[in-house]
Amino acid sequence: MTSESLLLIGRETGNAHEVFETHAERLTRRTDVDDVSIATYESEPVRELQAQFEAISTDRTYVIPMRAAHTHDTIEDVPAALSYISGNVRYCEPLGRSPAVTEILRKRAMNLVPAGEDASLVIVGFGSSSKPYHRQTTEYHAARLRDGSDYGEVLTCYLLQNPAVECVRYNVSKRRSVAVPLFVTRSEATDERIPDALELGRGGIEYADPFGKHPRITDAIRAEVEKQRTLTVEEPSASVSFETQLTRTRRPVATDGEGFLQ
Structure with a gap:
């Protein structure tokens, strides 16, 4: 056996x-x-x-x-x-292309900012200057969420490529916004770099946890x-x-x- x-x-x-x-x-x-x-x-x-x-x-x-x-x-x-x-x-x-991840992203967002025409959901990926994998995965879930959720808009952004995380505040067009990191575990990127780039201290954008457990x-x-x-x-x-x-x-x-x- x-x-x-x-x-x-x-x-x-x-x-x-x-x-x-x-x-x-x-x-x-x-x-x-x-x-x-x-x-x-x-x-x-x-x-x-x-x-x-x-x-x-x-x-x-x-x-x-x-x-x-x-x-x-x-x-x-x-x-x-x-x-x-x-x-x-x-x-x-890697786990990111699983349909289960789309569900996690949606629920993470919903827990902080309920879906509605006046709400934006932003998926934050790591990105890469040379390889397509992170963009492909992030855009895959964004497309699914545009079709399968009631958020007024679903946007993507990245730490290492455009559209950059720093631009999120200028790119969202809805009154309420939530950003969800496309990361399995916490890291320096999720705990420091992304929050700093989003300028969470200014308010107006809620920020969810990675997938974790x-x-x-x-x-x-x-x-x-x-x-x-x-x-x-x-x-x-x-x-x-x-x-x-x-x-x-x-x-x-x-x-x-x-x-x-x-």
């Missing part, structure tokens, strides 16, 4: 470890995998996680990057670190594992996901005698 494990991985920022542990505890009760664990790193996944990954001995490991969208880490360093896991690694898409994130992880199980059986050999390609092509590079990426 094939043994299976589930691994939640992400950067050690803010309350990440606490959030990941909460989801892991729920998933231990709600899934039938043999083991659920977490892995966090500060800056170098390969060096920091090698020993932990070498100790994983299950036949198949489902790996969930606990991010809203792909970053340099998730497409370069994390896949390289995963090469230390023996057996079949099923590297999954929300139970729908647990549901999203569980759904991704089930999807990957199905693909393991049914995926045509000629059809390989982006994440699978990453685990096949990214490897640690020994450049300093320790065998980890620079």
Whole structure:
């Protein structure tokens, strides 16, 4: 019988470890995998996680990057670190594109500013100057919320690209506004940079919490594992996901005698 494990991985920022542990505890009760664990790193996944990954001995490991969208880490360093896991690694898409996230964004906003024609909902993404993943994910949810909520307008903004967070006050056109960060955990970005850019002290804009321990994130992880199980059986050999390609092509590079990426 094939043994299976589930691994939640992400950067050690803010309350990440606490959030990941909460989801892991729920998933231990709600899934039938043999083991659920977490892995966090500060800056170098390969060096920091090698020993932990070498100790994983299950036949198949489902790996969930606990991010809203792909970053340099998730497409370069994390896949390289995963090469230390023996057996079949099923590297999954980040959680941000799950329909459950749209629901969380809507409810986070509704708790602070009820929907109405006179209300604006702003989704705040991290953004990137070179890669499209954060914009694609943020715009995906904005489109769903424009169709599936009663907010008068749904806007997007970013820390690292335009439209910038600093411009939100000039871009909203409704009397009431709420900004919801498209982030899984708290971090310096959610706790300081975004509030400062929004000038929350001036009033007029409510600001919601990241996804955190929300139970729908647990549901999203569980759904991704089930999807990957199905693909393991049914995926045509000629059809390989982006994440699978990453685990096949990214490897640690020994450049300093320790065998980890620079």
